[in-house]
Amino acid sequence: MSGPLNILYVTSEVVPFMKTGGLADVSEALPRALRAQGHDVRVVLPCYGTIPEDLKGVRSGPCSARFNGDSIFAAWRTARFPDSDMPVYLIEHDLYFWRDHPYGKGNTEYPDNLERFCFFCMAVLDFVPQTGWVPDVIHCHDWHTATIPAYIKTRFVDHPLWGAMPTVFTIHNLAYQGRFASSLMPKTGLGWELFTPKYVEYYGDINLMKAGITFASKLNTVSRTYAKEIQTELAGHGLEGVLRTRADDLCGIQNGVDLAVWNPTSDRRIPANFSVADQAGKRVCKEALQTRLGLDQKDVPIFSMVSRLVWDKGISALVTSLDQLLKKDIQVVLLGSGDLSFEQALLKVAQDNPGKMSVTIGYNEDLAHLIYAGSDFYMMPSRTEPCGLSQMYSMLYGTIPVVHRTGGLADTVTDATPGNLASQTATGIVFNTWSDRAFINAVNRALRLYGDASAFEQVRRTGMRRDFSWERSAREYVQLFREAVAAP
Numbered sequence: 001m002s003g004p005l006n007i008l009y010v011t012s013e014v015v016p017f018m019k020t021g022g023l024a025d026v027s028e029a030l031p032r033a034l035r036a037q038g039h040d041v042r043v044v045l046p047c048y049g050t051i052p053e054d055l056k057g058v059r060s061g062p063c064s065a066r067f068n069g070d071s072i073f074a075a076w077r078t079a080r081f082p083d084s085d086m087p088v089y090l091i092e093h094d095l096y097f098w099r100d101h102p103y104g105k106g107n108t109e110y111p112d113n114l115e116r117f118c119f120f121c122m123a124v125l126d127f128v129p130q131t132g133w134v135p136d137v138i139h140c141h142d143w144h145t146a147t148i149p150a151y152i153k154t155r156f157v158d159h160p161l162w163g164a165m166p167t168v169f170t171i172h173n174l175a176y177q178g179r180f181a182s183s184l185m186p187k188t189g190l191g192w193e194l195f196t197p198k199y200v201e202y203y204g205d206i207n208l209m210k211a212g213i214t215f216a217s218k219l220n221t222v223s224r225t226y227a228k229e230i231q232t233e234l235a236g237h238g239l240e241g242v243l244r245t246r247a248d249d250l251c252g253i254q255n256g257v258d259l260a261v262w263n264p265t266s267d268r269r270i271p272a273n274f275s276v277a278d279q280a281g282k283r284v285c286k287e288a289l290q291t292r293l294g295l296d297q298k299d300v301p302i303f304s305m306v307s308r309l310v311w312d313k314g315i316s317a318l319v320t321s322l323d324q325l326l327k328k329d330i331q332v333v334l335l336g337s338g339d340l341s342f343e344q345a346l347l348k349v350a351q352d353n354p355g356k357m358s359v360t361i362g363y364n365e366d367l368a369h370l371i372y373a374g375s376d377f378y379m380m381p382s383r384t385e386p387c388g389l390s391q392m393y394s395m396l397y398g399t400i401p402v403v404h405r406t407g408g409l410a411d412t413v414t415d416a417t418p419g420n421l422a423s424q425t426a427t428g429i430v431f432n433t434w435s436d437r438a439f440i441n442a443v444n445r446a447l448r449l450y451g452d453a454s455a456f457e458q459v460r461r462t463g464m465r466r467d468f469s470w471e472r473s474a475r476e477y478v479q480l481f482r483e484a485v486a487a488p
Contacts, residue, residue, distance in 0.1 A: 005481055007034060007041045008135035010124055012117070012144035014043055016082060017051050017090075018102055021308065022255070022389050023141060023172050026222075028081070029258035033470035034477065035086050042133065046120050047077055047090035049098035055079060056090060061130050063091065065122030068186035072119060076127040089131075091123045107339065114180040114206065115187040117144040122189050125151060129161055137481045138167045143178030145169075146212030150190055150200070153215045166488035168480055169216035171209070173386050174230050174237050175312060178208030202238070213242050217484040219250040220477075222387035223408035227252030235384055235407075253477060254411060255387040256470030257396065262372075264397045264464075269369035274398070276464045282373065282398050289374030292367070293358035295331050301450045302331045303443065304375035304399070306368045306390060309338030309346070314381030314404060317439040319345045322357075325443055332357040333371055335364065372397040377429075377446050381439045385409050391428070395463030400449070400456075401428040402442050412468075416449055416459055427463040 013019055014027035031041040047056060057079025064073045074093035081088055091097070096116040104110045125148065128135070140148050149167040156162040182205060185195055190211075195201045200211045213219060221227045227250055229235035231243045243250060261267075264282070265275045271288045274281030290297055303325075307313050319342060326332065326349070334346060334357075343361050350359040360367060372378070378394035380403040387408030391401040395413075403409040414420055415430035429449070431442040449456050 004038045004040060005137060005478065005485075006133065006135045007031075007039055007481065008124075008128065008138045009041055009043045010121070010138060010145045010148060011043065011045055011141045012120075013102060014045055014088070017045060017055055017088070018048050020102060022387075025258065025389060026172070026255055027141065029256065029470050030474060030477065031086060032081070032084070032258070033256070033474035035084075037471075037474055037478065039478065040133075042087045042089065042135075043081075044089045044091070044124050046097045046102070046116075047092040048102055049094070050100065051090070055082075057088070059092070061127065063123045063127035063130070065119045065126060065189065067115075067118070067122070067189050074119075074123055076123070076130075089127070091120050091127070093119065093123075096120070114178065114184050114208070117178070117208075118147050118188050121145055121147045121151065124148065125156060125162055134161065135165070137484050138165060139477075139481070140167060140169045140212060140216065142170070142172050143176060143208040143212065146178065146208045147188060147190065148212075149215035149217070150194070150211040154190060154194065164488050166217040166481075166484035167215075168218045168220065168477075168484050169212040171213075171219065171221040171230070171386070174209070174221075174235070174239060175384070177202075177210070177237065177239070180206045180208070182206060207239075210239060210242055213239065213246060217249070217488050218480055219243075219246055220253050220480060221250070222253065222255045223411045224252035224254065225410045226386045226407040229384070229407060251480065253473055253480065254408060255389060256473040257389065257392050257468040259469055262393050262396060264373060267369055267373070269366050270373040271370075274373075276461050279398065285370060285373035286375070289333065289370050290331070292370065293333060293360075294355070295333075295358060296355040298331075300329050300331055301376040301447065302333060302374065303377045303379055303402070303446075304333040304371045305336065305379045306371055307334075307336045307338075307380075309336045309342040311339070312383050313338075314383050314434065314439070315339075315342045317381045317434070317436045318379065319349075320436045321440050321443070322346075322349045324440060326353050326356055328447065330356075330447070333375065334358070335360045335362075335367055335371060337361050337363065372399055375399045376450065377402050377443075379443075380404065380409060381434070382406060382409065383434055388412070392466075392468045395427055395466055396468065398460045398464050400446065400459055400463060402446050403428060403430055404434050404439075405430050405432050406434075412466075416445070416455070421455055421458065424458060424462060426459050427466065428459070
């Protein structure tokens, strides 16, 4: 199929309607990039109670889902992305979605999450025919939308619209799989005949991620290296065997950066703009960051992190290393939330090191932009990282990433080895083996780089010149969509 595509983009979160992580950023930027290339993209997400009223649009009609012999009714709404004519549809059901958080409170998920998101997927397939618009392909994201490919290949196989509909399923993070007790199988809307190791059964439980992997026409994840890693025991989280059976249909497409939002030359959230050619504004941002967070006004390297404070982000290495690192003439800035034990440990170290370390629990978009703009180094000691956006943000803002070689970090950061410095291709500090010692050694390498003003500026400017725009990635997605259409 040639020519523009009609793409139904189904996700559990999207900026500015709902955001808990990078999925929301991708779900806003990728549809815009596809739209800019001439494709008709329409985004669907749940109508969470915390979405501002002015973003919810208008109620457009009823929709329903049928589970275990019962029909559950809801409504669908039509809205628009701000400053765009791109439609956004929202599934409105107060019992399921009128809650303070999309997935759960703290680290505890809502006990009815399987039912909530299976209902969402079924309602999507119910309301879209009412719009009169017919998609060429459905693009699904992570376990929350994974039953759509399964419904299409099973209960909707004879449906006049959905029966031969191609689907693409994107894995953003394989660690989160939507695993639930087998007793909830009737709540999925799928027949018990699918509760086998070949389809959705996983060590006696239901695994919704597995359903998406099994039934989608094509699969992808968010970096080339991660696509390889998830087919191994190291990063496959128990699904590596299933993924290997779909290896011919699996690829990696690197996430991009929305340059309308993340661009130091035009960013309105930072006190001074700057560019590769004119770095004066970065010095202003560094001083503003120190002032805002109560750090000593000193010309020392600032190491920062904006992250979920969870195991897979390698936070344990940071916590273990801080006492040693803070003996050096550096400052450390953290913004994020996650495991209570990590939050408490980091706050305690910050309390013991006033003027040298700042920890802000939670998320603040303005502060995040200032951190990227005002820091010298950005820490990502992730154990695994499917793609990562932060290392790309940091490079664009002249903040040199210090990363573990895994997933998208391996694909996007070029280590400052002597050879790469000589060829002027280095963009960061990379350590190969995950350990506390390797992380400390990487920080020490960063400090030596900081002490070499010429090399430091070269690495900084090389990173700022990198092209992380969504245009290239969007073209790769279009090719994947066309492959799915050719073999649904």
